[in-house]
Amino acid sequence: MLKAKNISINYGATRILYEVSISIDRGEITAVLGANGAGKTTLLRGLNRTLPLSSGEILLNGKSLGDLSRVEIARKITVVAQENETKFPVTVLEFVLAGRFAHGSLFGWETERDVEIARDCLKLCDLKEFEDRAMNELSGGERQRVLLARAVATEAQILLLDEPTNNLDLSHQAMMFRLVKERTKTCESAAVVITHDLNLASEFADKILLLKNGKMLATGTPKEVLTQENLREVYGVKVLLDQNPVSKNVRITTIY
Amino acid sequence: MKVNGGKFKVRSICVGAGLISLLAVSLSVAIFFGSENLTFFEMTETQRAILYDVRIPRVLLGACVGASLALAGASLQALLRNPLAEPYLLGVSNGAALGTMLAFVFFESFEFSRPVLAIVGAALATFAVYQMARSRAGMNVERLILSGVIVTTFLSSIIILMTSLLDATKLRSFTFWLLGDLSQATKGGFYLSLIAVVVGGVILASQARALNLMMIGERDAFDFGVEIGKTRMIVFSVASGLVGISVAASGSVGFVGLIVPHLVRLAAGSDNRNVLPFSALFGASFVVIADTFARTVIAPRELPVGAITALIGCPLFIYLLKKN
Numbered sequence: 001m002l003k004a005k006n007i008s009i010n011y012g013a014t015r016i017l018y019e020v021s022i023s024i025d026r027g028e029i030t031a032v033l034g035a036n037g038a039g040k041t042t043l044l045r046g047l048n049r050t051l052p053l054s055s056g057e058i059l060l061n062g063k064s065l066g067d068l069s070r071v072e073i074a075r076k077i078t079v080v081a082q083e084n085e086t087k088f089p090v091t092v093l094e095f096v097l098a099g100r101f102a103h104g105s106l107f108g109w110e111t112e113r114d115v116e117i118a119r120d121c122l123k124l125c126d127l128k129e130f131e132d133r134a135m136n137e138l139s140g141g142e143r144q145r146v147l148l149a150r151a152v153a154t155e156a157q158i159l160l161l162d163e164p165t166n167n168l169d170l171s172h173q174a175m176m177f178r179l180v181k182e183r184t185k186t187c188e189s190a191a192v193v194i195t196h197d198l199n200l201a202s203e204f205a206d207k208i209l210l211l212k213n214g215k216m217l218a219t220g221t222p223k224e225v226l227t228q229e230n231l232r233e234v235y236g237v238k239v240l241l242d243q244n245p246v247s248k249n250v251r252i253t254t255i256y
Numbered sequence: 257m258k259v260n261g262g263k264f265k266v267r268s269i270c271v272g273a274g275l276i277s278l279l280a281v282s283l284s285v286a287i288f289f290g291s292e293n294l295t296f297f298e299m300t301e302t303q304r305a306i307l308y309d310v311r312i313p314r315v316l317l318g319a320c321v322g323a324s325l326a327l328a329g330a331s332l333q334a335l336l337r338n339p340l341a342e343p344y345l346l347g348v349s350n351g352a353a354l355g356t357m358l359a360f361v362f363f364e365s366f367e368f369s370r371p372v373l374a375i376v377g378a379a380l381a382t383f384a385v386y387q388m389a390r391s392r393a394g395m396n397v398e399r400l401i402l403s404g405v406i407v408t409t410f411l412s413s414i415i416i417l418m419t420s421l422l423d424a425t426k427l428r429s430f431t432f433w434l435l436g437d438l439s440q441a442t443k444g445g446f447y448l449s450l451i452a453v454v455v456g457g458v459i460l461a462s463q464a465r466a467l468n469l470m471m472i473g474e475r476d477a478f479d480f481g482v483e484i485g486k487t488r489m490i491v492f493s494v495a496s497g498l499v500g501i502s503v504a505a506s507g508s509v510g511f512v513g514l515i516v517p518h519l520v521r522l523a524a525g526s527d528n529r530n531v532l533p534f535s536a537l538f539g540a541s542f543v544v545i546a547d548t549f550a551r552t553v554i555a556p557r558e559l560p561v562g563a564i565t566a567l568i569g570c571p572l573f574i575y576l577l578k579k580n
Binding site for chain 2: 071074099107
């Protein structure tokens with residue numbers, strides 16, 4: 001679906017990302033892991049061309065991303081990022097309907113279908129009763145879920161999530177990942193998730209990309225990537241690896 | 257087509273109908289009331305001349321100026337994600353005033369030199385404020401307002417220096433005009449303002465959906481498909497054009513772009529597809545009412561309309577600044 005080939009990204013004269021290659025495939029969740037400042041968000045912002053590439057190429061369904069307009073990209077790739085606080089009284093439903101921008105016309109209003117999709121997404125994110133609430137009245141966790149609802153409302157095939165579980169309680173963390181997992185399996189879509197929660201990555205990701213100082217350190221299945229050597233090299237801490245008794249996936253415990 | 261389950265649409269229709277009625281009433285009142293009260297059925301030749309040559313062009317120009325300034329304010333606020341962005345406070349009006357003054361002093365014989373130089377002045381001031389207010393971390397309220405203050409003060413100084421080139425009669429009329437004055441209204445000025453507000457209004461309406469996203473954040477807008485560079489360029493150009501043409505015709509009528517969109521958002525929500533047309537309607541009524549007040553309260557003498565709008569706008573600005 002989305003293939004990044006040897007992409008590098010600079011901020012001014014400083015190189016942040018060095019020749020990273022990644023293949024985002026249908027039905028898969030790819031987790032991007034790394035220490036703070038490793039270039040995870042830069043990679044994510046490069047994948048939807050928010051940041052220009054210094055070198056390399058990104059192909060979306062075989063077409064170069066550079067040849068597509070913003071609207072064409074937005075119809076296929078959507079982002080859940082950290083939100084800016086708005087100074088205007090925007091309601092939750094209006095906020096989620098903004099996710100339908102790429103599907104509307106120049107002077108148009110949202111259709112009934114748009115409203116229906118937005119309401120379904122609110123329901124999926126456990127926000128059914130929130131549609132008339134103002135965005136700036138919500139808690140951090142509620143806002144985070146609204147961001148996911150807006151991204152899902154775009155019906156884009158590729159979901160890019162930058163630390164989506166920030167501010168979320170345990171049950172909503174699981175809800176967020178289950179929803180993303182379900183979407184990738186049933187809607188023929190794919191997701192790339194930046195997270196610092198190694199256990200969530202181990203549970204939900206099909207593939208992991210481990211970054212260190214902007215360079216790709218390892219890529220593969222959680223079992224292949226989440227090794228003691230890799231984690232010590234990236235985070236500089238000792239970890240205990242065993243098997244989650246319920247899911248049988250790798251479980252990571254930091255040794256302090 | 258129902259929006260937000262119909263509820264939103266009913267509210268919008270009510271607000272829209274209310275604003276159209278308000279405009280109709282304020283236009284009628286403004287046309288027939290003044291230092292010379294007129295009745296439609298019995299008019300002398302002099303009264304007829306007052307009505308057609310003075311009163312109607314002035315009232316209609318006031319409506320166009322109000323609509324233009326409110327549209328410029330509403331669109332700049334959404335674009336800059338700042339409810340305090342206003343052409344007068346950002347120095348855009350002063351840029352236009354300096355342009356008009358240059359035309360007034362150096363190119364008086366060229367009929368269109370005033371609006372053209374006013375638009376250029378407004379555009380340059382907008383560009384300067386935007387560049388000064390931007391930083392790597394984005395644009396916060398304080399930085400934007402401070403940039404506006406700096407540009408306004410700088411341009412005011414140049415305007416004051418230039419007034420030394422004017423003779424005493426011109427100086428008085430220019431000072432009055434600078435504070436916002438519709439008494440020099442001409443049919444030509446009205447037609448130009450009307451064209452500007454219609455064309456500018458349609459272009460801004462085409463950007464309303466994009467502005468809904470820009471209002472949340474530039475990065476969000478970009479992620480969801482807005483060509484932010486194009487939207488920014490369109491809104492800055494149209495807002496500068498609207499402010500330039502308004503200032504060339506009537507001086508700096510301040511705070512309209514602050515008061516009007518704020519009250520419209522309270523009544524109809526933040527969706528720019530409502531905020532823009534409703535601000536145009538309400539801005540038109542607001543300036544027409546303020547001007548009727550300005551020319552009747554101490555009749556036969558007049559106050560500049562800008563003084564009336566500033567009297568209402570300043571307290572609101574303080575309130576909004578506190579709230580932010």
